Amino acid sequence: MKILVSIKRVVDYNVKVRVKADNTGIDLANVKMSMNPFCEIAVEEAVRLKEKGVASEIVVVTAGPATAQEQLRTALALGADRALLVETADELTSLAVAKLLKAVVDKEQPQLVILGKQAIDSDNNQTGQMLAALTGFAQGTFASKVEIAGDKVDVTREIDGGLQTVALNLPAIVTTDLRLNEPRYASLPNIMKAKKKPLETVTPDALGVSTASTNKTLKVEAPAARSAGIKVKSVAELVEKLKNEAKVI
């Protein structure tokens, strides 16, 4: 089966982000960019399914600026077979990305689409569910286990208070949670090989998709800082403060 993996280029998770002085967004100048961690888990899961002989081809796709080719090359180095960049300089909402991915799904006809459950920049947690709505496919979100069984996929999902398992007809959409797998690192030979793998570029226009949005970000601010309190010297002092000063016990 063919698997489509959607990834996103985001500020590296180790970077402490700063809000721009004019409150229009996050300062991205000279900031390290990486593949969204949940997307790395998505790529890893697809590669493992290929290594098991379940998947025959892995196509990796992203929507974003030309520089997102770096993250596509990373996915190719991790084991994806070919890549597709939907190139646009516009800021995309989750719905816009889902519409672009729907057009790619129509063209590629994958049996399984794997995405990260959320991107660590916008923290939306929407794209996979929206793609499922637009394609009419079933969705297995926040997956901690994915098992293909014939024309179905069993997905174990992380839910509040525990786990839920659902069986979904293929084709289906899966979004990854943290415990699904531990992504590998790309080896140097594979990074070299990835440079020769096919990477195609298209535009939203060529896919016939409008990326207009009903949402508008008015401003972005730094959160109210929480000031540090005091150090207590002993457990007894802590208990006294909690009882008499904070009055929470």
Next chain:
Amino acid sequence: MTILVITEHENGAVAPATLNAVAAAAKIGGDIHVLVAGQNVGGVAEAAAKFAGVAKVLVADNAAYAHQLPENVAPLVTDVAVAYSHILAPATSNGKNLLPRVAALLDVDQISEIISVESADTFKRPIYAGNAIATVQSNAAVKVITVRATAFDPVAAGLPRDPAAVEHLATSHNPGISHFIDEQLAQSDRPELTAANIVVSGGRGLQNGDNFKHLYALADKLGAGVGASRAAVDAGFVPNDMQVGQTGKIVAPQLYIAVGISGAIQHLAGMKDSKVIVAINKDEEAPIFQVADYGLVADLFESVPELQSLL
């Protein structure tokens, strides 16, 4: 302006986060209706009819909605959506699973995890794990929104009032593309993390899963829920559903006691709105002390049992 709030429920009981979502609806203003979708949910609908401020309860009691599969519930919501200016759900795993599917079917962008209502069309929400706050405006005909429960004080439930009108929805949607297999819920006598007044959390400093017994003992003395940092979860000390943080649960209890937790950004995003934060860590440089109201630089294996004995 009429707002629809999707009720979260489990085993015939309303999940508390629903009351926070209704509170967000009340801040937007206008009539509030709630939707109860499920099987054998008469009791839930009855409870929902007594939430403060709710004018009407829509009930879809049908086997198709038994496990709230989004493939079945989303078309139910879109059926009624045209009558509403806003559709809200708590940002629980259920709400997060369902609502984007609804938004895409309605061809509108969703606003996720709002933490404040600025006006009927403008909301604040955290981005970058809470390291920035975005103000977002929606011009959608139906605004689809999930609500971070800890940011809104819950409305009253169960107060004496004339119950709201109940309307039954007879439609059954089941495209048959998804099937519930089973659920493995963690059994615990302790309060659920996101609902607890006091939370005791452990990190890598606990060294192994067995040492969490010290925290359980302390928690039981305080009537607290027990959480963990991602480091402790990734190290396999405790299960994932105990994780407090951006990628786990967001909590805002009256008292949060962080034990052996260094205070990574992603953990702080999940607990920094707690009223009082206590940090116990032997590393006095640990970032957790920068947000703690009371910090104790000490060996947790000595201080936690001592704390328990002094309570």
